[in-house]
Amino acid sequence: MAEWTDAENRALTDDLTNALGARQVRTDGLERALYGRDSSTMEAEPSLVVLPRDASEVAAAVRITTGHGRPFVARGSGTGLAGGAVPLDGAVVIATSRMNRLLEVDVTGRLAWVEPGILNLDLSHQVAAHGLHFAPDPSSQQVCSLGGNVANNSGGPHCLAYGVTSAHILAVEVVLPDGSTVMLGGVTAEPSGYDLRGLFVGSEGTLGIATRVAVRLTPNPPxxxxxxxxxxxxxxxxxxxxxxxxxxxxxxxxxxxxxxxxxxxxxxxxxxxxxxxxxxxxxxxxxxxxxxxxxxxxxxxxxxxxxxxxxxxxxxxxxxxxxxxxxxxxxxAVARLEPDYYLHDTVVPRAALTRVLRRVYEIADNHGLKVINVFHAGDGNLHPILSYDSRISGMTEKVHRAGREIVEASLDAGGVLSGEHGIGLEKRDYMGLMFSADDLAEQDRVRSVFDPRRLSNPDKIIPGGSRCADAGWSAGTRAGEGAWV
Amino acid sequence: MGLRPHPPELEEFATLVGSEGPVGIAGGRTHFELGGELRPGTRTVSAPVGVVTHEPAEMTVRVRAGTPVTDLEEHLADGGQMVPLDPESPASTVGGVLAVGRSGIRRLGYGHVRDLVLEITYVNSEGKLIRAGGPTVKNVSGFDLCRLLVGSLGTLGFIAEVVLRCHPLPEVSRWFMSGTDPVELLSGLYRPVSILWDGTESHVLLEGAAADVEYQADRFDLTPVAGPPEVPREGRQSVRASQVADLQGHFVAEVGVGVVHRDIRTDPPPTEAPALHRAVKARLDPTGRLNPGREVVV
Structure with a gap:
């Protein structure tokens, strides 16, 4: 873990507080602990939490933070399941939850400009009067943010016919790690240049922070x-x-x-x-x-x-x-089984569904674990969920071993690492199972164009580089009503 | 368990591209001057050819980039499917359409061509084969280099092989004409596949279940016609979908999409944040050896 001295932390806190005001900068232990985890089984502790109110405050927060050589992590609602929002290396968490406005609706053009903190279902509710909705519908849609959807290229049951998030994002205004602001993509049919918008979608916060997003709206079916x-x-x-x-x-x-x-x-x-x-x-x-x-x-x-x-x-x-x-x-409902669960997300060819499902049961049986399957069968997107009790010694490790075996079984069947939850921290070290060293080096090269100092959500997606010893497996993901897949 | 090795045809293509000296790539040469002329004297290569596997049950096809789109269409039709790449010319190749990154006139119904791409294997500036994306219909594993490659005019890498998402061939596909206001058509019709407006009348393409097509044609009093209108090819503008109604002059506009076809040359719009786009090119092709002379950033 990067060690930051008290003096360094104080200097950063002072600069952020001076620029943004005390209410926007949170340093107390409880809040730092809360923002140290998402909905995955991993956690770490941020050095502080910033709650900007608009794009200019995001830009200021990023500029000051990276000016201190400190990494930052963008955060929406924290519903991510792959540890993508877990702040490593004493990062500053920049949470966009206050930036939740619908800015503009173009009914004829079927598009809307939104702030990243707007909740997925709130967006659809707010445009419902025009007979339109935002098509990607992750099961967490009542609480997950649009910015998080962009970061993870989120899916949902209705993506079978309508496509995943990337097909519904037209433009993204992004604050880059150096604090400058750029517009990627555009609301006209064919913006010129490379499709950096497409690259940004699904980049899990490693290229910068989205501050405004133009989304495509879909007519409600009759x-x-x-x-x-x-x-x-x-x-x-x-x-x-x-x-x-x-x-x-x-x-x-x-x-x-x-x-x-x-x-x-x-x-x-x-x-x-x-x-x-x-x-x-x-x-x-x-x-x-x-x-x-x-x-x-x-x-x-x-x-x-x-x-x-x-x-x-x-x-x-x-x-x-x-x-x-x-x-x-x-x-x-899984709370009825055991206090904790670990949810997986892989995709396999439809033809391999039963074969891989059988293998999932076998893996769970071998480890003495309970598994249930609720999944997007239409696109082969498996979601095996292992329920367990983390208070029993050795149980968490067992669950993680079983998880790796499920990933391997999926890849063996010609599948991929993740269908809609992303790589984050959870699957970072599995990337080598799917991509060669050359493939990963190419991905890293592209990333470095945006973030040469590796300060935007460091140590995610691509394995290697600075190891992070400060992320620990948490006790488990508590199952309850606020759990989704 | 292990990484899928690259087939020998792709390895040979990578060797052909090599790691030094300027090199260009040619598909069907239908948009060969787009973004500037290839620097004179540059040797050119062509991508491998052939449909590798079509799996109708997965609705995916693995195809080599040099394959003519018409060949792919024929192959897929045997399995009752299609990939709506819809190039303007029968000479176009799969890799060429993707490198140019322009959708055809069915974009309103089927989306942008980039959303059809699931996996790309390409040769980078070091002459290495790089695989990005994944073979399944859904995938978020790593950075989406596929979308970066689509529309890059071969300036970041040469596409060798792709996995594309297929659609079922529609039961019926029928063109109509209508004098109704195009914006009214767009908001009234449910999922029209194309609305082409010339300022006076609209050509409408409806696809899907026969019963649906008939139902909509009746409801909007559409007149059946043989096919789409003549679409001018000289110029291509890009406007907000809601601005199409205000267009002047001679044009055919894709209503609901915002692509405007003109019979006079038009300049592409300037690129937003051009320095960032140029930095991507510089990082992936530091010596500028891939398709020198051709430029994506305006």
Missing amino acids: TVRTLLLDFDDTDDGAATVSGIIAAGLVPAALEMMDRRAVEVVEAFAHAGYPTDAEAVLLVEVDGLGPGVQEAVDRIAEVARTNSVRTVRVAADEAERQALWRGRKNAFG
Whole structure:
């Protein structure tokens, strides 16, 4: 860990306080501890926390912080699951939660300018009157910030049809690590230059801090139908997923839950899921009335050829909401199993879904761990969740070993490290499993253009460089109602 | 377990590019003067050719960059799928379309071509094969160098092979004409694939389930026509989607997208923060050996 002396900390605090005011700079132990972790199982301690109110305060905070040679970490709502917002090397946390305004809506152009702290679902609510919404919908959408979505290139159930965050970001105003401000991308159709906007999205705070974002808004579909399909055999559920895609249908969402997931979810959310099924699929189709009805019929047909037990189509909006309530609260329900959980995020080819799922059960059994699976089956995005009790000695280490084996099994099947949670700290040291030294050196070169001194969220994504001894595994991620996937 | 090795065809391409001296890359040469002329006397190479694997169940295709788009389209159609790269010319190659980074006239419906790219293997300025992105339809593993490469005109690296996201071939694909205000069409129609406006009338492309296309055509009183209008190729402007209604002169505008096609040459807009863009080029190609003379930053 970088050691900073009391005098150095005082000098930095004084400069920030003078520039931003005392209310914007937090140094007390409790607040530093709170901002030392996100929703992952990792934590560290920031030297202080800055809560800027606008872009100019972000720029000032970055300029002063890096002027002191000190790293900084941008933070939205702290819902990240890969440790991306954990402040290493005594970094200053710059939290954008106060910058949460919707600045401008262009209804004809279907775009909006927002500040990074605006919450994902708040944005959709605020543009709902125009018949528009922001399409990426991570399960944490009630609390996660748009800036965090940009940093992690977030997904969500509806990204199957609508694409992930990058496809919905037009421009980003960024404060670079030297404190200067640049605009990446633009709201016209073809801004000139390299697509630095695309590079910035998903860079997990290592290139700078977004202070304004232009987002694409999507028209609300006129008709939405949601189906619940349940199966006696997981293989039949997976075959239905592949069958739907092979039939040329692209549902708005295609989610799967295994038996253990259904049991805990139903006991918690009372969504009306059949608890004796081995697998449950939640399928949503949207669009125009005639096409939607046709798609619903064809999906039911595919399911029937794969021995579906029941096909339930939500009769009204209330029933539809109930079906989604189960899915979106799945991880709150996990609290019923054990006090802690560790959630994984990998993607595998759809054809390998059942094979990798079986391997996940095997891995969990071998380590004597409980695992449930609730995931974005349509795009092969697995979310195995291991529940455990961190108070039992050796348990946390066991969970992390199992996690690595799950990552390896996914890559073996032709998959990738992360579908939507990012690399952060959690998977940084796995990057070599997917990329060669040359690949990683190239990524690092690009990063160094923006941040030559490596002060913007240091030691994330790319392995190597300065080792950080100050990040520790925390006791675990407490399962509860505020848990998402 | 281990990294997938690069196939020999890609290794050979990397050797061909080499690590020293100026080198250019040519695809179908349909936009060969875009961003400036390749410095005279520069030797040029071409990317490997061929569709490697199309997996309809995964909705992905792995294809070599030198493959003509028409060949890819034929190959995918056999599996009931497509990749809407939609180049202007039949000579265009997959790698060429991506390096130019311009979407076709179906961008309103299918998004920008960059959003179709899942993985890119390219040769960097050191002559090394670099892989970025991943082969699955969803992936956030590391920096998104794929998007950096799309639209880079081969100035940061030469694309060798890509994995693209496929779409199902629509049940029907039909062009219509309408005299209705284009902005009204845009807000009224649900997910039109293209609206091309010439200042007087609009050509509308609807794709998808036959029942949906009929339903919308009836509702908006659209007249069936054989195909899209003649699109001028000389100039290409980029405006905010909401400014299309105010355009003057002779043009065909992509409503809801903001690309305006003109029959007179137009200058590209100046690049925002050009120094940062130039620094990316300088860092990835310090000697300026890749496609010298061609310039992305304005």
